[in-house]
Amino acid sequence: MAGNFIKFLGTAGARVVVSKQLRASGGVWISLMGKNIYLDPGPGALVRCLSARPKLDPTKLDAIILSHRHLDHAADVNVMIEAMTEGGFKRRGLLFAPQDALSSDPVVLEYLRDYLTGVEVLSEGGGYTLGEVAFSTPIRHLHPVETYGLRFEIPGGRVSFITDTLFFCELIDHYQAEILIVNVVRNAPRDDHIYHLTLDDARELIRGISPRLAILTHFGMTMLRSKPWDLAARLKEETGTEVIAARDGMTLYIDEFI
Ligand SMILES: [Zn+2]
Ligand SMILES: [Zn+2]
DSSP: OOSSEEEEEEEEHHHHHHHTTOOEEEEEEEEEEEEEEOOOTTTHHHHHHHHHSSOOOOOOOEEEEEEEOOHHTTTTTHHHHHHHHTTTTTTOOEEEEEEGGSSSSOOHHHHHHTTSSSEEOOOOTTEEEEEEEEEEEEOOOHHHHSSBBBEEETTEEEEEEEEEEOOOOOOHHHHOSEEEEEEESSOOOOTTSSSSEEEHHHHHHHHOOOOEEEEEEOOOHHHHHOOHHHHHHHHHHHHEEEEEOOOOOOOEEEEGTT
């Protein structure tokens, strides 16, 4: 595949959907400006890469990013590091992760870190580059562990990933973009004790950010039961923004939108 694209190797969110594999949980492969980046390799990431058509080759990865240390985002990080580095025989690639994914009870095994060309710690307000690709982690999310979303800057536009978080207004300012990808776990009223976005939160984010395209993903049971594609169609009507519910294996060619 050529050009700039995002491939969804999993659209599952939260424990039940992941444990039962009602949707796959492999995370997202991002190709921008000739760089290949794996965001959040959850359970099944390696298998989903190799079984994708066309196949996605882990030895072509330039970086792996963990938004946070939760299992549905990081379970396959170690096997992906091995695959990226051909079992450690070819030092390659950068890992970006919050400090708490690397220090106490680390989700990234220490012996594998030497296989990488570097490990960079994500922090609030941080900016990072990978060749011509620049991205930032503008604000720490409200989630039980240290969590960041991403805003990529490429010539012609921005692509924002709002990963797991409880809603707060500053998200709107920090994730302004032409393409917005949102982890919408719940179709239920907002609950300050459940640190996830709801469908109502997604509507507020889409209205506030007004992207050219919004993609909903990371669905929990309440979203799946309500048919995410129907919910996306309704959000499109309500906001006037193009809204898509991600499907497992979906490829988004982003040059059409920025
Ligand atoms: Zn999650
Ligand atoms: Zn989480």
